[in-house]
Amino acid sequence: MIKKIIKRTFDIIISFITIVILLxxxxxxxxxxxxxxxxxxxxxxxxxxxxxxxxxxxxxxSMVKDADKIGTLVTVKNDPRITRSGKFLRKTKLDEFPxxxxxxxxxxxxxxxxxxxxxxADYYIEDFNYILSKVKPGITDWASIKFRHEEHLLENxxxxxxxxxxxxxxxxxxxxKNYADNNNLFIDIAILIKTVFVVxxx
Numbered sequence: 001m002i003k004k005i006i007k008r009t010f011d012i013i014i015s016f017i018t019i020v021i022l023l024x025x026x027x028x029x030x031x032x033x034x035x036x037x038x039x040x041x042x043x044x045x046x047x048x049x050x051x052x053x054x055x056x057x058x059x060x061x062s063m064v065k066d067a068d069k070i071g072t073l074v075t076v077k078n079d080p081r082i083t084r085s086g087k088f089l090r091k092t093k094l095d096e097f098p099x100x101x102x103x104x105x106x107x108x109x110x111x112x113x114x115x116x117x118x119x120x121a122d123y124y125i126e127d128f129n130y131i132l133s134k135v136k137p138g139i140t141d142w143a144s145i146k147f148r149h150e151e152h153l154l155e156n157x158x159x160x161x162x163x164x165x166x167x168x169x170x171x172x173x174x175x176x177k178n179y180a181d182n183n184n185l186f187i188d189i190a191i192l193i194k195t196v197f198v199v200x201x202x
Contacts, residue, residue: 062086112138
């Protein structure tokens, strides 16, 4: 119980400070998106949260409107649905920044397994139920760092959606299970520092 309180307090403080500091950048990104492709600025999608309950995850929209209705839910490098500004947002991970609001709301944590859509989670639902019974999904985790170039890994696959389901997702789940069973504030801080490092330098 104490560990959960510490983690939640840490999430609230860091996410609030981050939003305040980056608010000017949020505004600039929003203006660029509207100028290029119009509204909406944000993209929202249902993902599995704590105890496998669905919630709306928010991102800056980096693809054309209704992209999920004209293609797969998995994205590869050079996907024609990605906008010009979207390429930069995805490369720098700036498209993920609205998820700090998800953290403030309590849907997510700063560190935790990346939230998955139900369509793909259903292939391994027992694993997801186990993981999400223990921890909330997060903005980053060990899998986010290891597979930070996921779009590149999938681009040469003929059936990249099947490859994601059969090859990448099980590997992510293995790391997620390990985190669910072994996590604390020091591990979270280490993951956050590593994430900042790879985003800036890689």
